[in-house]
Amino acid sequence: MIQLGKYERYLIEEFFDDYRAGAMAHQTFTRRVAFITGSMAAASAAMLLVGCTPEEVPRGTEPMPSPSASTTGTGMASGGPVPGAKSPLSVPEGAAGLTTATVAFGADGTEISGYLARPASGAAGPAVLVCHENRGLTAHIQDVARRFAKAGYVSLAPDLLSREGGTGSLDPDAVPGALTNAGSARHVADFAAAFDYLRGQEFVDKGRIAMNGYCFGGGITWQAATELPGLKATAAFYGPAPDLNRVPEIKAAVFGVYAELDKRITGTMPALRDALDATTVTHQLTVYPGVDHAFHNDTGDRYNQTQATAAWNDMLSWFGKYV
Numbered sequence: 001m002i003q004l005g006k007y008e009r010y011l012i013e014e015f016f017d018d019y020r021a022g023a024m025a026h027q028t029f030t031r032r033v034a035f036i037t038g039s040m041a042a043a044s045a046a047m048l049l050v051g052c053t054p055e056e057v058p059r060g061t062e063p064m065p066s067p068s069a070s071t072t073g074t075g076m077a078s079g080g081p082v083p084g085a086k087s088p089l090s091v092p093e094g095a096a097g098l099t100t101a102t103v104a105f106g107a108d109g110t111e112i113s114g115y116l117a118r119p120a121s122g123a124a125g126p127a128v129l130v131c132h133e134n135r136g137l138t139a140h141i142q143d144v145a146r147r148f149a150k151a152g153y154v155s156l157a158p159d160l161l162s163r164e165g166g167t168g169s170l171d172p173d174a175v176p177g178a179l180t181n182a183g184s185a186r187h188v189a190d191f192a193a194a195f196d197y198l199r200g201q202e203f204v205d206k207g208r209i210a211m212n213g214y215c216f217g218g219g220i221t222w223q224a225a226t227e228l229p230g231l232k233a234t235a236a237f238y239g240p241a242p243d244l245n246r247v248p249e250i251k252a253a254v255f256g257v258y259a260e261l262d263k264r265i266t267g268t269m270p271a272l273r274d275a276l277d278a279t280t281v282t283h284q285l286t287v288y289p290g291v292d293h294a295f296h297n298d299t300g301d302r303y304n305q306t307q308a309t310a311a312w313n314d315m316l317s318w319f320g321k322y323v
Contacts, residue, residue, distance in 0.1 A: 002045040007180045007219065008036055009050075010240050011134055013264055014215070014293070015176075016050045023301055028173060030058055031065045035177030040064060067171040082143045087298035087305065089312060091146035098149045100142075103156070107193035113166060114158040114194060115142045117149035118203060126323045127154040127204045129194055131187075131213030131220045133297070134176040136160070136167030140299045144212075151316055154204050158194045160187050179216065187220050188227050195228060208232055210252075210323045212315065215239060215294060218257075225250045233322040235315040238265045238293055241272040253282035253322035257311045262293040282322065286314060 004012065015032050018024035034043040044057040081092045093100065100117045115137060119125065128148045132141040137159040148155035161167050164178050179187070191211065199206045210233040213221035218239020225234045226246040237257040254276070258266040269285055276283040288307040294300050296308045 002037070002042055002049060004046060004049070005180065006240060007184060007216065008046075010219065011036060011176050011180060011216065012046055013050050014134075016047070016052065017264065017293070026056070031173040032176055034058075034065055035171075035174045036180055038177075038181075065173070067174050082139050082299070084299035085140070085143060086303055087308060089147055089309065090143055090298065091150050093142070093146070095146065095150070098146060100146065100149075103197070105193055105197035107190045110163055112158055112162045112190050112193060114156050114197075115145055116154070116156050117142070117145040118154040119149055119152060122203050124203055124205045125152055125154060126208035126210070126319070127156065127198045128319070128323075129191055129198070129209065129211040130155055130157040131191065131211065131217030131224075132157060132160065132167075133214050133294075134179060134216040135172065136170070136175045136179070138167065140297060141214075144214075147312070148212075153210075153319075154198065154201070156194055156198055158190055160190055162190075176216075184220060184223055188224050191220070191224050192228055195230060199230075208323050210234060210319050213237065213239060214296060222254075222256075225252050225254055228252075233319055235318060237296055237311070238262055240265065241268055244271065244275040247272070247275040247281065248279045250279070250281045253318070255283070255315060255318040256285040257296070257315070258285065258287045259291045259293055259295050259307075260287050260289045261291060265293060284318065286311075 012033055015029050019029040033046055034040055037043045037046050040058050040062045047057040082090055097120050099120045103114050103116045104111045130145050141157050145155040145157045159166050198204045211221050211231050212235045214237045218236035221234050221236040222242040226242050226249045229251040231252040233253040235255040258269050273285050291304045291307045292302045294302045295304045
């Protein structure tokens with residue numbers, strides 16, 4: 001029987017939910033699962049495991065999809081308004097008062113690329129590391145970094161697929177598989193290197209660094225909270241919980257964002273809440289009403305302006321108090 005890791009199962013279940021809701025085509029669902037599992041036979045088994053009917057799964061003898069067959073782009077920012085952005089909080093590339101750049105830093109002898117946004121004043125201030133979704137470093141995540149910069153933070157969003165040539169070099173359907181194949185330990189190590197990079201910048205207050213992530217990135221943020229003691233605060237948006245036995249190791253003040261209709265993730269939140277309550281970790285887990293998974297992403301169909309704005313402002317208040 002096929003064995004799925006935490007993030008493999010998390011992503012496959014997410015894509016299955018999208019497929020069943022009509023938000024993802026069957027071909028796209030199949031391709032993404034195949035890239036995650038590594039073969040069509042394993043993809044078939046995984047799809048059955050999450051609830052597909054036998055008629056919905058491919059034959060195990062079918063060839064792996066071609067990485068060049070995708071017709072969708074990554075949406076990397078190239079200046080001007082963010083493609084598809086609907087949030088009034090959106091900050092376009094080139095906005096007055098901000099400085100943005102692509103930067104590089106080392107991690108285990110490898111050069112990692114990241115998108116940096118900061119106030120143009122250059123005065124030393126607090127910083128936020130941003131972890132992207134399973135789509136990689138997209139224009140939306142770069143927009144999020146600029147939103148932080150507009151709020152007075154230095155913001156760094158690493159491309160966790162830098163070793164693979166960067167998000168923009170990959171077939172979008174292959175991105176989730178590349179992220180899961182790399183493993184969460186590598187991603188946390190990259191954020192440790194990004195943390196050190198920020199500490200070395202004269203425009204960063206070295207003792208005031210936080211982290212924020214979304215979906216897959218929310219899970220990496222939770223894991224980083226258990227491993228990076230220098231973080232002052234974190235805010236994870238609807239990501240899988242860390243291993244509960246690691247919760248007492250958290251030093252940061254942690255803020256969790258959950259969606260009422262996201263039963264898959266919000267349903268597991270009480271166990272995390274109980275684990276946090278049993279420690280001295282400063283924490284707050286908030287469920288936002290009437291919204292589903294990924295409600296903050298204003299380039300997606302599940303975006304909800306009222307609750308996304310509320311969650312963003314609540315996060316800024318949290319960081320304002322603890323960073």
